Amino acid sequence: MSNHTPTPWTVIGSRTVVSDRWIHLRADDCRDDRGHEIAPYYVLEPADWISVLAITTDGDAVIVEEYRHGAGVVALGTIGGAVEEGESALAAARRELREETGYAAGELIDLGATWANFGNHSNRVHHFLATGCVPTGERSLDDSEAIAVHLMPLEAAGPQLEQSYHLLTWYLARDVLARRGRA
Structure with a gap:
């Protein structure tokens, strides 16, 4: 079992994949605090x-x-x-x-x-x-x-x-x- 305390990732790049009246999708290139790259990480950005x-x-x-x-x-x-x-x-x-x-x-x-x-x-x-x-x-x-x-x-x-x-x-x-x- 790991006791590594989670921390927010660092976004090293971000781009919009699609944006229209129905959806806004971005792709983030991220790095965690241990240096692992997480890319692309897709995020949907709808209205509340x-x-x-x-x-x-x-x-x-x-x-x-x-x-x-x-x-x-x-x-x-x-x-x-x-x-x-x-x-x-x-x-x-x-x-x-x-x-x-x-x-x-x-x-x-x-x-x-x-x-x-x-x-x-x-x-x-x-x-x-x-x-x-x-x-x-x-x-x-x-x-x-x-x-x-x-x-x-x-x-x-x-x-x-x-x-x-x-x-x-x-x-x-x-x-x-x-x-x-x-x-």
């Missing part, structure tokens, strides 16, 4: 993401179902999306809730942020709980989105969430709701 577990005034979870091309599956999930440039995570959560579901929240609670995948992503996922949600109007989906909205009991929702950070949002939200005596 939000994940919102929405709860209606009746206590049901608002869950979305959509096709996820990376895995090639249609899956249930929390409301989510990218934080746009110049937008706060809170504003993105409010916007994505309205756009994807047509609902608005009575209260939006910041549950904290986690790294999306700190092995090779530079972004964070901002988790939110939206309570007192009510339908307020039309959804505004992107051209590439086909989203079905489902209402289900909160406890039934969690076991159906297969994306890791969606499930984490559910756990964090349950803790807040339990402290408030609502779970």
Whole structure:
């Protein structure tokens, strides 16, 4: 067993591999503190993401179902999306809730942020709980989105969430709701 204390690598070179509206990928040439070269090391640089577990005034979870091309599956999930440039995570959560579901929240609670995948992503996922949600109007989906909205009991929702950070949002939200005596 090694007791070598990890330290950040030194980046000795970096180049953009691809950059468009969907992805920004860079390749770093790195050196660790023992002189080992790690090159290329690929890093995805997406915008920060939000994940919102929405709860209606009746206590049901608002869950979305959509096709996820990376895995090639249609899956249930929390409301989510990218934080746009110049937008706060809170504003993105409010916007994505309205756009994807047509609902608005009575209260939006910041549950904290986690790294999306700190092995090779530079972004964070901002988790939110939206309570007192009510339908307020039309959804505004992107051209590439086909989203079905489902209402289900909160406890039934969690076991159906297969994306890791969606499930984490559910756990964090349950803790807040339990402290408030609502779970």
